[in-house]
Amino acid sequence: MHMVDTTDTRLLRAIAQDPRRTVVALAQKLGLSRNTVQARMSRLERKGVFLSFERRISTAALGYPLTAFIHVHVQQQKLADITRSIAAVPEVVEAVGLSGQADILVRVVAVDAEDLFRVNGTILACEGVERCDTSLVMSELVPFRVDPLLARGPRTPEA
Numbered sequence: 001m002h003m004v005d006t007t008d009t010r011l012l013r014a015i016a017q018d019p020r021r022t023v024v025a026l027a028q029k030l031g032l033s034r035n036t037v038q039a040r041m042s043r044l045e046r047k048g049v050f051l052s053f054e055r056r057i058s059t060a061a062l063g064y065p066l067t068a069f070i071h072v073h074v075q076q077q078k079l080a081d082i083t084r085s086i087a088a089v090p091e092v093v094e095a096v097g098l099s100g101q102a103d104i105l106v107r108v109v110a111v112d113a114e115d116l117f118r119v120n121g122t123i124l125a126c127e128g129v130e131r132c133d134t135s136l137v138m139s140e141l142v143p144f145r146v147d148p149l150l151a152r153g154p155r156t157p158e159a
Contacts, residue, residue, distance in 0.1 A: 003047055004154055007032070011040055012049070013150045019056075055144065059093060064109035066116055067137040070123060071102035078128030079103070085126040091119045102133065 004012065007030075014026050021029070027037045044050060059067065074082050079097075086095055086106060094107040106123065110116035116134070124132050 003049060004044070006153055008040060008044060008049075009150045009153055011037065012044070013147065016147055016150065059109040064091070064111060066110040066112060068108050068110065068116055068120075069135045069137065070106040070108060070120060071098075071133040071135075072104040072106055072123060072129055073101075073131040073133075074103045075128040075130060076103070082126050082128045086123060089119065089122055091115075092123075 010030055011026065011032075014021065014029050023037050023041065024034055026032075027034045030037070059065075072082075072086070082104070083095070086092055086104070089108075091108045091110060092106055093109055096105050097103065098105050108116070108119050108123075110119055116136070120132055120134050123129060
């Protein structure tokens with residue numbers, strides 16, 4: 001089942017290019033009625049297509065110029081408790097479950113190397129965490145993006 005159609009992808013691209021554009025301006029740009037754009041925006045929001053605005057806030061501007069990824073190796077039976085403990089650490093901005101060597105990949109931010117050491121220790125101290133491997137982000141080579149996917153249009157899984 002598709003979450004979006006071709007018109008939705010056109011609308012999403014226009015929003016991505018200029019997020020401050022009004023519904024009327026979007027309608028004019030896309031050659032759609034204001035009501036159509038508003039209805040589609042409401043439907044996309046209900047479906048959870050739009051991510052949190054937080055993703056657009058610079059952590060460096062908040063005083064956290066360092067970003068690191070921590071690969072966390074855990075005791076699987078304690079995964080739910082570990083996840084709650086990790087979520088309670090303010091410097092954790094994202095965490096995902098993985099297959100492969102590590103169990104959880106955690107994106108953290110820090111004020112400096114000493115602060116990163118503290119954050120890493122906080123995660124390592126969570127009951128059930130066996131080991132952490134930390135990698136410091138040196139440069140963002142490809143920032144988060146979806147425009148290439150929007151440009152390609154909606155996809156259907158091969159049957």
